[in-house]
Amino acid sequence: MSARILVAEDDGMQARLISVYLEREGHTVQTVHDGRTALERARTGWPDLVVLDVMMPEVSGLDVCRILRAESSRVPVLILTAQSTETDLLLGLDLGADDYLTKPYSPRELTARVRALLRRTREPAAARPTVLAVGDLHIDTARFQVRIAGSPVALTAKEFGILAVLAAEPGRVFTRPEIIDKVFDLGRDIAFRTVDVHVMNLRRKLQQAPAAQGCVVETVYGRGYRLIEPCGSER
Template identity: 90%
Template sequence: MSTRILVAEDDEMQARLIRVYLEREGHTVQTVHDGRTALERARTGWPELIVLDVMMPEISGLDVCRILRAEASRTPVLMLTAQSTENDLLLGLDLGADDYLTKPYSPRELTARIRALLRRTQQPAAAKPTVLTVGGLHIDTARFEVRIAGSPVALTAKEFGILAVLAAAPGRVFTRPEIIDKVFDLGREVVARTVDVHVMNLRRKLQQTPADPGCMVETVYGRGYRLTEPAGGEW
């Protein structure tokens, strides 16, 4: 399936290489080389996925991601970073990136990461809508929508995936490795701390909604996470 992808990379040679590999996969690709232009293109709603370099002129990739998420953009973002420390990587996730790739990387790994992201955010046209309901929380996995008592909640692809996993079995504890296997498609390459950051962001967004969903994402220390069932067991 062809996807419209925006590649924001200040290294023009690297941007061309990424474009060649993505076009071989059948995608439609636009390239830009500074953060301000990336933000302008992203705001048009054209891209269905953004590959975003952290170090760019005008506006950094981190700030572009932060602004888009503040504007409730749900477009999946894959961050490219030359920073390899855990804190640097987690900062991108905390700002709303769905995945990250550390330079240097192989184009084949980049395309594999993009395929994994798209599997989580795009549904086949013939897919039957599936709605998960726990208390006042409603998750439409076909439409990629979350509502609490009718109020929409804007989540990133990874936050949505984690919530859908937990909501499919309210009360059940999911370990971090289980969540990684079900949501990230990256296996051992994802550290447990990455899951913690996404859960922290997910909780914050759910709590910012005025209505009470009657359930919450709970930490079970030493085990993992679960979505609590509504009081009294009422659904």
């Protein structure tokens, strides 16, 4: 599963190490060392995945993540951070990152995370229904598109995955471990709080969409989350 990967890391040795491990996996890797160049290279030819260090000169990794996510909801972003506090990690996820690793990390763990993100975004359409419909909510898994009553809703890869899981069985309560298993593919490494942040962002985007009446991801306390029916229709 070869991919074009952009690595933005200001530490030259770390950038080289990441590049070596990813190239061993068969990927084509381009490395940059500051946030401004990362944005320029990404816009020149959108990569299949971005590995993004938080602490970079010119433009911080978090700002790069925010800008990239505003311009493309499809490109998976894996952030690398030395800031291990929950606030810093949740901020990265809130800005649209799909996954994160805290330094120091194992290069093998990084390649495993990259592999999982690429697998999720490249999952063949034949493995699941092409279009999921719940009321006026339509999820096109082949085109990575979400619409409510015809109006598009821009989601990150993880938000899209969570919504697709919930919409496949509307009304059913999915626990956090189930969501992690189906969307993240890295169950032992993902905290429940990470799922909560992605769901919070998903819920906000759905509620802000035009004609979103009744389109609610409901929290079932002590259990998990479910998609309320009907979605996008008047109750």
